[in-house]
Amino acid sequence: MTPKIERFFAENQPDTPCLVVDLDIVAQNYQALCDELPGTEIFYAVKANPAEPVLALLRDLGSYFDAASIYEIEQCLALGITPDRLSFGHTVKKEAHIQRAFDVGIRQFAFDSIQELEKLSRAAPGASVYCRYLTPNGGADWPLSDKFGCHPDNVTDLLCNAADLGLVPSGVSFHVGSQQRNPTAWNTAISTAARIFSSVSDRGIELSLLNLGGGFPSHYRTPMCALPDYTDAVKHSLRHYFGDRSLRVIAEPGRYIPGDAGVIQSEVVLISRKSSNEVKRWVYLDVGKFGGLPEVLDEAIQYRIRTPHDGGATGPVVLAGPTCDEVDVIYDAAGYELPLGLSIGDRVEILSAGAYTASYASVGFNGFPPLKEYYI
Numbered sequence: 493m494t495p496k497i498e499r500f501f502a503e504n505q506p507d508t509p510c511l512v513v514d515l516d517i518v519a520q521n522y523q524a525l526c527d528e529l530p531g532t533e534i535f536y537a538v539k540a541n542p543a544e545p546v547l548a549l550l551r552d553l554g555s556y557f558d559a560a561s562i563y564e565i566e567q568c569l570a571l572g573i574t575p576d577r578l579s580f581g582h583t584v585k586k587e588a589h590i591q592r593a594f595d596v597g598i599r600q601f602a603f604d605s606i607q608e609l610e611k612l613s614r615a616a617p618g619a620s621v622y623c624r625y626l627t628p629n630g631g632a633d634w635p636l637s638d639k640f641g642c643h644p645d646n647v648t649d650l651l652c653n654a655a656d657l658g659l660v661p662s663g664v665s666f667h668v669g670s671q672q673r674n675p676t677a678w679n680t681a682i683s684t685a686a687r688i689f690s691s692v693s694d695r696g697i698e699l700s701l702l703n704l705g706g707g708f709p710s711h712y713r714t715p716m717c718a719l720p721d722y723t724d725a726v727k728h729s730l731r732h733y734f735g736d737r738s739l740r741v742i743a744e745p746g747r748y749i750p751g752d753a754g755v756i757q758s759e760v761v762l763i764s765r766k767s768s769n770e771v772k773r774w775v776y777l778d779v780g781k782f783g784g785l786p787e788v789l790d791e792a793i794q795y796r797i798r799t800p801h802d803g804g805a806t807g808p809v810v811l812a813g814p815t816c817d818e819v820d821v822i823y824d825a826a827g828y829e830l831p832l833g834l835s836i837g838d839r840v841e842i843l844s845a846g847a848y849t850a851s852y853a854s855v856g857f858n859g860f861p862p863l864k865e866y867y868i
C-alpha cells in the first residue's frame with residue numbers, strides 16, 4: 493500500500509472490487525531492474541498487466557516489450573511503440589498471426605519446435621529467431637516448466653534448422669518459472685545456454701542473444717529475497733559461463749514491474765459458519781478466482797491481505813469469491829487467519845495485486861463485471 497493509493501481510496505471511496513495501481517511504483521521497479529542489470533535490455537512481458545497507462549509509461553521510459561499475441565503487438569503499435577522494440581515471445585502462434593506481425597515490422601520471434609520454425613520460415617522469412625528450452629522450475633510458485641520450451645539437447649539442431657530455412661538463429665531463451673523464490677534459479681539455465689552457444693558455434697553459427705526470461709518476484713505472503721540478490725546471482729552466472737564474450741542479454745520481467753504497484757480493494761459480502769460449533773469462518777469477498785484472482789488456483793499465489801481490524805485477535809478462515817461456482821474459493825488449505833473483528837461490509841485490501849489480475853478477470857460470469865481499474 494502506498495500513500496498515493498491510500499489517499500485515492502480515502503478520497504474516492506470507489507465501488508468495489510477495484511484495482512488501483514500506483515504508476516510511480518511501476519516506474520521505480522522498471523528503473524531498479526535497469527540499474528541492477530546494466531547492459532541488459534528490458535522487454536516488459538505485456539501480459540502481466542497490459543493496461544494502457546502501464547504500457548505508455550514504460551514506452552516513455554525506453555522499455556522494450558515482449559508480446560504473447562498479435563493483439564498485444566497491435567496494442568503496443570497503437571501506442572506508438574515501434575516494431576523494433578517488440579518481440580513475439582510466444583512459441584505457439586498461428587501462421588496468419590506471424591504473417592501479420594511480420595507485415596507490421598516485427599523481426600524477433602521465439603520458437604521451440606521444427607513445426608513452428610517451418611511456419612516462421614514461410615510467414616516471416618529472414619526474421620531473427622531464438623529457441624526456448626526447458627529448465628527446472630523448482631522454487632517457482634507459478635511454474636512454467638512443461639508447456640513451453642524443448643529439451644536442451646534439441647536446441648542446437650533446431651537453431652541449425654533455422655539457418656537452413658532462411659531464418660537468422662539469434663540465440664536462446666528460457667523461463668525459470670514465475671514468482672521464483674530462489675535467486676540462483678537462473679544458474680543452471682545460463683550454464684545450459686553456454687553449452688548450446690558452443691555446440692552451435694562448432695556447427696559454424698555464432699549466436700548473440702541470451703534471453704533470461706522472467707521470474708523476478710512480487711511480495712506476497714512468503715518473504716522474498718530483495719531484487720539485488722537475484723540480479724547479483726544472474727550477473728555472477730553470466731560472468732562465470734560467458735566471461736567477457738560479447739553478448740546481447742535481454743530479460744522479460746512481467747510480474748516484478750507492476751505486481752507490487754497494485755492493490756485490489758474488496759468488500760466483505762458475508763461472514764458465516766457452516767455449523768454453530770465450527771471455529772472456521774467462511775469469509776466471502778466480492779472478488780474471487782473469476783473476478784481477477786486466477787492465480788489463487790491451487791492456492792499458488794498467496795496475497796497479503798489488509799483489513800481495518802489488523803492488530804486485533806485473529807481466527808482461521810476460508811476465503812471465498814462471490815460467484816456461485818464451487819471452485820471459486822480463494823484460500824482454504826493455506827491457513828489464512830483474519831481478525832475476529834472483521835464484519836460484513838468492511839473493505840479489505842489485497843496487496844501486490846498489480847500483475848496477472850485485471851486482464852485475467854472474466855467478462856461477466858454470474859453477471860459480475862470485469863474488475864475496475866484505476867492507474868494513478
Ligand SMILES: *Cc1c(COP(=O)(O)O)cnc(C)c1O
Pocket residue numbers: 537539540558581582667669670671705706707708744745746747748
Ligand atoms: C509470462 C512470461 C514472462 C514474464 O514472466 P514473469 O514471471 O511474470 O516475470 C516472460 N517471458 C515469457 C516468454 C513469458 O511467457
